[in-house]
Amino acid sequence: MSWARAPPASRSSRSWPRTRATSTSEPGLRAVWLQAHDEAEPAFARALAERAGLPDVDVRPAVWAAMLNAALRAAVEQHAHRPVEPGSGPAAPRAGLAAALRTAAGLVAAGLT
Template identity: 50%
Template sequence: MTERRREIVRMEIAHAAVRLFTANGVSGTTGDDIAHALGLSTRTLWRYFPTKESCVRPLLTEGLDLVAGHLRACPADTPLLEYLDQERFFDGDAPLVEDSVMDLIRMTRTEPGLMAVWLEVHHAAESVFADIIAARSGDPADGMSVRVQAAMLNAALRLAAEEQARHPSGSPGAPPGGVGALVRAALTTAVRGLPTFGHGPDA
């Protein structure tokens, strides 16, 4: 099986898992249920993911992978917020468009197994962000300043997503502009401590 096909199957499993978790709860869903929904054997399912909760991991990494790609592409002489504005990154709900992602993040508040996956995803992303910042600044990725900058960036993205999950679009208390506006507000705060990405005009 090609790597591309494996990624497609992993995403199909993730979508099936979140549908079942939303409908039946995490405790009311088994690995057998997820496998059956896709016509897979349970043995095949466990080849892709070690636990039923970890089946949703691909959905939770999508937004972070998108941000990492933009960080890598940001020109050295362009402030991060300015570059993301140019790329229309903050328009509407662009950074995290799938309702299923918001459903998952909302469930992490009451489902310890999903919260563990959510935090693990962000822990892994923090190391990626540190590598990107280090390459840009010339400082070591394991240095304190780079690790703090990566942690701030990571926390800003996580808190923006969690805030959007608490107040879905169209619900009372939902912030205007959707998740894009929330991510922009969070990153505006974070880049004040990210000298390697500059401040931009509105920071």
């Protein structure tokens, strides 16, 4: 799937409540979700080390990556468990997620300075 294009709103909006409920009640799905975050963290650390001009063995990029990873996970999970407002259009969940991710990124950036 391309990150530039999301599934059609009608299909994703119909399945969103079911996916949201399953994410908290299905241990296998939760395990995959946490594994994906675990596997992403070293990539974040490498990218942050490169951007900061630091060696891979420096602890700072690893800590920054953990902060970023936790913030992204928390933002998505918090968004996923918010009730869908009645009458909101199919773009509302996407806009809410974007806002949650921007807030999380801003918190991480504030913590890095």
